[in-house]
Amino acid sequence: MEIEGYIPDKSFVLQNVDEEEKKQILYEHSEKLAIAFGHANIPPSMPIRVIKNLRVCGDCHNWTKFFSKMTRREVIVRDGRRFHHFIDGYCSCKDYCKNSHTLHTDEEEAHICDKTKGGPKKTNAN
Ligand SMILES: [Zn+2]
Ligand SMILES: [Zn+2]
Numbered sequence: 001m002e003i004e005g006y007i008p009d010k011s012f013v014l015q016n017v018d019e020e021e022k023k024q025i026l027y028e029h030s031e032k033l034a035i036a037f038g039h040a041n042i043p044p045s046m047p048i049r050v051i052k053n054l055r056v057c058g059d060c061h062n063w064t065k066f067f068s069k070m071t072r073r074e075v076i077v078r079d080g081r082r083f084h085h086f087i088d089g090y091c092s093c094k095d096y097c098k099n100s101h102t103l104h105t106d107e108e109e110a111h112i113c114d115k116t117k118g119g120p121k122k123t124n125a126n
Helices: 019-028 030-041 058-071 107-117
Strands: 048-051 075-078 083-087
Touching: 030 048, 030 058, 030 075, 058 075, 058 083
Parallel strands: 048 075
Antiparallel strands: 075 083
């Protein structure tokens, strides 16, 4: 599946890997296949739900954000650590505030990240 604006993470490109490793990589990125399958088979009014034992990698996470934006579908991925609720290009996990290749520059996200950093608080000097 090609999604406009999606830039694959170079570190996940298959290069000089043997067949066994390829199988392993495809297995690990099965959420992309599952989401594409869900898109074709689940009514648009329903969210696409995917359960994954391993942690979702950065590439799949980015891909799913674009998917939710381009298709305007809700995608819920439960990985080994947490829920990811994708709506309109955003994920409920806020990318842990450290996604180095975030492709959108919305200020909203920056605000959310600032809050979690626990920035300077206004204190009452009594
Ligand atoms: Zn992946
Ligand atoms: Zn997420």
